[in-house]
Amino acid sequence: MLSIVLSGGVTGIEGYMVRVETDVTRGLPAFVTVGLGDSAVREGRDRVASAIRNAGFRFPMDRITVNLAPAGVRKEGARFDLPIALGLLAATGQIDPGPLERMVVVGELALDGSTRPVGGVLPVALTAEREGVSAIMVPTGNAGEASALGSLRVLPVAGLGSAARVLSGGEPDSCSSVPCAAVSDVARYDLSEVKGQRFAKRALEIAAAGNHNLLMIGPPGAGKTMLARRLPTILPPLTRGESVIATAIHSVSGLLSPGSGLLERRPFRAPHHAISGPGMIGGGRVPQPGEVSLAHAGVLFLDELPEFRRDVLEALRQPLEDGYVTIARSMMTVRIPASFALIASMNPCPCGHLGDPTRKCLCTPAAVRRYRLKLSGPLLDRIDIRVPVAAPGFKELRGGGDEPESEAVRRRVEAAREMQRDRYGDLGDVWWNAGVPVRILVERVRPAREATEIAGAAMDRLGLSVRAYHRLLRVARTIADLAGDETTLAPHVLEALQYRGCGQDGRS
């Protein structure tokens, strides 16, 4: 007898439907799976057989053929255990196949017949919804994620026994034993925890408002990491659409904790500088998102920027430019969203103390030059704001109140973004001052005459390139947006000139 169970796989972060066809016929006992390459699916046969027996069902001593269609698509992982097991039970008349018709089933099985959560449930649920499927059966640990959409009926099951019970009209398992909502509530940071540093905080606010990338230059212990960690607290809250994508990325990476639903906070990723290219950009035989994608809709913090491998930094250009990465494989090319706020830090020199009034720098001028040249021009070109961060003095560290600060800053950031929406909103895509195409920047941002004169004079005096001039214009415009000024004025340009990072790269 033949049975069909719908399931789903993922490529990149896109889900696709899979038909699990199970045929049981008289013949020498055998268990054959076709239409798939991954060894995990082959190993799945043993798990399925044990799970069926241990859940109190009969494993047929017949010829079993399982076909996963479409055949061309790579179907990785143990996510098909549960649909295969249900298919077998349906094909052998142990359960009623009727209710399976309009339902998608995913889940791994343990040998004892209980279910284990799998990655990529949210993308599968999105696909199922699009295909007009009405319900999705998932391990209890995946219930929060599957419920995020709200329109699919979610049937959490703790094991094969409960799955059979649900199909004959019983209640699904509640996920109260496993937390269904997002659990971890990491300490909320606030900008007020960083004492002093008014200049750096202002730069952070401007970066958040115009979506500018930011580089902080300062000695160890100056508070760069502290500042970077607080960037998410002054960004607008995640929209639902952003959250769905960010959650899908974490889901396929297996980074959603069991039971968690949609991500509520903007991601903050701080990969170590020893990270490999695939780790940063994404990759692997079955393409997995890298750090740039895990930071999607959030913040990517690159501490000690010059210490990163040059090829890794070069590879950041595509996501910085396009907001996604493409990973090419022989069978397919996947595109994974990677639109993040970049915040980076570096020491002013290898020893870290160049320009420090209290400590002596031990580096030779040649060593300092080599250190800075590690950063490529094209990467620096995408960092609009470069700000020196000095170590705070004793007085600064003691001063200042404990009034929360992030929320007020976030409101200003949102108001400034509203101005940008008004300016660029008709263009279809979402644009902020940092990323809007130069053509539109030049057309729509026309500084007052005096402001243009100051910018022009700076170009001559500092030998600014045209690119650097546009960076200046972008930052000045964000400063004007924060001030609520429709026109870019001289003071805005003058302030923007301060965020050029002490000419540290000699190129701008």
Ligand SMILES: Nc1ncnc2c1ncn2[C@@H]1O[C@H](COP(=O)(O)OP(=O)(O)O)[C@@H](O)[C@H]1O
């Ligand atoms: N402005 C500041 N306000 C409060 N604490 C600070 C400040 N700057 C530095 N610190 C303290 O110094 C430590 C080191 O700061 P950190 O952000 O790691 O510096 P960096 O990343 O520049 O090396 C912090 O954990 C914090 O305790």
Ligand SMILES: [Mg+2]
């Ligand atoms: Mg640090």
Ligand SMILES: [Zn+2]
């Ligand atoms: Zn030094």
